[in-house]
Amino acid sequence: MDITKDNSAGIWAKKFYLASRAVVETTLRPYDLGSSQWYVLWHLVHDGPMAQRDLLRLLQVEKPTLSGIVRALVRKGIVDQMPDPEDQRQRILKLTPAGVRLWHNLPDPIALIRKDAFEGVDEEDIATVVRVLQSATARLQALANEGKKT
Amino acid sequence: MDITKDNSAGIWAKKFYLASRAVVETTLRPYDLGSSQWYVLWHLVHDGPMAQRDLLRLLQVEKPTLSGIVRALVRKGIVDQMPDPEDQRQRILKLTPAGVRLWHNLPDPIALIRKDAFEGVDEEDIATVVRVLQSATARLQALANEGKKT
């Protein structure tokens, strides 16, 4: 009874996620940046300064998760976190000059994954992967929400 | 330019992994057990006591990762970790009586995911998901190994 047989799609989703995170983090390590830290920079570069709460929705993570990522970026001097004068609860996030300089030297880890993992793979197969995983995720999240309400 | 479009299979693999981990951990939380901790128990139940190094290969994680999981299980009184008399470097892992009792009350989180996420999904689609993710993972790991050697 091989347990991996029972949930092979789940097992491989996990393995792929961990492998791609490893590649991205290896790529970014020389710049002392984690994968989610990079993604925060990406948003700040492409959308300009924004409140932490807006980033929260873009990244789709919980508050303490983003709080930790931001703390690391502030510690490294890459991002400034200042209170919004309009609403003293909110914090505006903005790249520092050092952050802007860093960004210009950074490789694009998303392009790397796309190329090294999926280049040449049948488009329809990829569409199937997306469709199956998307629906499976929705089903699990529905289950989780149901459990919360009950 | 939506970044998610560029690597949608990767994005959904991640989302699915996180969602399934959340469901599993919610299921196991009443028993004060994490997902990987559960998987260690599963192996100890099905294969009997074994050295930590053998578990390492079964779980396919790095040494410090397993070390942390084992430490948590020992702290909770679920697993005993004793030196192998044959080889003083190795540690034999064995369920405690409390661990055995706990196991008998535990739900099966793998069955849960299989049912709630994939039940009714076309077998061929699942096969495609496995095939694509498996090959993508292999490509990334090959890349990682190459980088190590160079």
Add this chain to the structure above:
DNA sequence: TTCCTTTAGTTCGGCACCTAACTAATATGG
């Protein structure tokens, strides 16, 4: 205006991962 609720963010503690650097013990080659 005052009280109450909601919202934004942090802190704490926990899980699951990693690399780098370490100890202790066994195995091996000269």
Add this chain to the structure above:
DNA sequence: CCATATTAGTTAGGTGCCGAACTAAAGGAA
């Protein structure tokens, strides 16, 4: 036989994720 690998496991520190519980500020209702 002894010096030198190699192997097993731990520790330290970092990333990314979570829920629970907290503070502070803003919004609303009586």
